[in-house]
Amino acid sequence: MIESFFPSLKHRGVEHLLISGQATVLYGAATFSEDIDLWLDPAPENCARFAAALRDCGARYYKLTPPLAAEHLERGHGFHFVLAGGAEPEFFVDVMGKPPRAGAFSAAIASARWMETEWGPLRTIGLKDLVELKKTQRVEDYPIISNLALAWFDQPEAAATPAELLWSMENIFTLSALTTFFEAHPGAVELTAGEQAAALKSFGRHVISGQAVPEQIEEELNTWMQRRMAALQQADRRYWRDIIAELKKLRSTGQLMPDGSEV
């Protein structure tokens, strides 16, 4: 049951961060995620504590999961577990020790945020680290990244400085989010720079004055956003290439954990 899962992690002293889907829900950038994603401190002793917590909860291995060892956590593999949900549907816990585009776990802890939830206080990855994690191959992640970029200014540590406004603008991938951005931060129009500065300025000025944005400007910015998304998706594909190759090798040599076996 989900109500006992997080207390088990706490009881065993497991160092972890909530990441991905549920983190985006907590930050208000997404409305639904069906599973639990964790970033586990890949230290061997923490790995052992996590395995003990999983056993406490009767967790079972799910598909394509290497042995839960620090060596595989450090290599960037994903680990998948399924837990009984009690009266509710079973739920999935997906774990990484070294998520893509993230720095060290110790650095991520420093910018993490505690969130009060019905499952207790959850230490959640910092919003800016979460933005980097979400730059995946999934198209549907980019509107969520855009929402996170907007939500940054709701965070207690955020300030609408030029650098922060530029960071937010660089992580917006939809015209609707860009509209919301300029409505909330009209001063950012004058900060626009780079190859799309003229189009961004024009877009922002139209939004602020309440005028319809010319279609040509929308098309230009849309193409620019699509191009940036495609580059990030390609970088993510490149990132996973070696890890997937290694996973296939583990599978072909019978080294993956049997699907459904107890942890």
Add this chain to the structure above:
Amino acid sequence: MPADYETNSAGQSVKISEALSPYKAARWRQLTPRERLRRSWAMRSRLVDPRAAHDRKLFPKP
């Protein structure tokens, strides 16, 4: 209770249309993180096949 509400395991009501597209309504960001997580998790019971939903995201077909 109106037809477009359901009750979760904690006996709290969740308006389905809100849970499906609350961000557009700009109401979602005004909720507390606690409430957002509660509503999101409650929606899981509406998944016809949770395993398929999980696998689609995690192991996409090339």
